[in-house]
Amino acid sequence: MKQFLFLLIPALFLLSCKKDNTLPRTETTTSGSKWGIRVGSSAADVYTQLQASAKLNNFEDVDVIGQKLTFSKPEEVQQRLKFYSMLNVQKDADGASIVYNESNVINITGAIPKTLNKWPETAADEIAVRQNEPVDNIYKKLLAIYKLPAYADYTITLAYKSLTKGFDPDMGNYNEWSFYIFKDVKPGLSGRNYVRLIFSSGKLKQIITEYNEFEVYNTNQ
Known part of the structure; x- marks a missing residue:
């Protein structure tokens, strides 16, 4: 009986140490x-x-x-644009995705999707967000776009929380x-x-x- 117990203990030890591969x-x-x-x-x-x-x-x-990242007015994102790398401006099936790094706009994609030189495409250059636009210009361009009646009720969604960007204090909520x-x-x-x-x-x-x-x-x- 003792011999059986001695044999059983090492067996149990091996089973307990066996890696769970499930x-x-x-x-x-x-x-x-x-x-x-x-x-x-x-x-x-x-x-x-x-x-x-x-x-x-x-x-x-x-x-x-669960973070709230969709807004109705440019003023709501003014202090937070710098923490993200993309914003989506949209109403129903129309809109654009604007991707930017620390210095400038690097890509604008329309709703189709297709690459755009600027958005809105029909807006004057002094109003539209353009490829290679300095990041510091994005907010004032959004203000100008939202003064156009056709775009006043578009939503703005911040996206892609890149870790190369700074900490958004709202994350702590x-x-x-x-x-x-x-x-x-x-x-x-x-x-x-x-x-x-x-x-x-x-x-x-x-x-x-x-x-x-x-x-x-x-x-x-």
Whole structure:
């Protein structure tokens, strides 16, 4: 009987140490840090940590779950344009997506979609947002566009929270942020980490990482 128990204990030990390969699998971090992000940090500090993590883990943006990013007037986005990299101006099926970096407009896409030299296409150059427009001009151009009766009731949506841009203080009003980290497992297989940051009372309380794997096909062959 003793011999049987001695044999059983190592077997149980091996089973308990065996790695769980079930996918997807979820890990919840409630203390310390994960992905370079420390539990207990303020929203502003988490954003700074995210910027550093993005460089190490090769991701570019973060989503703020439930954040209000659609507005009816240019005045509502004046102080926030600098924190984002794209704005969508839209009414029903008409509108445009305007992509910009730290210095100028780099792309304008119409609703069809097609690349535009300016938007609105029929507006004078001193009113329309143009390709290569300095970023500092976007707000005053929006003010001019919204004075045109045809565009007065278009909505403005801020999009793409690039981590190369600064922290938007409004992010601190929301309790969940998320982002993705992709890692190559082996040729033809990619690992995806979906990371959720859960806040409470202005501090990061949990980091929830869901990991899964997917086959990747080379479409160039």
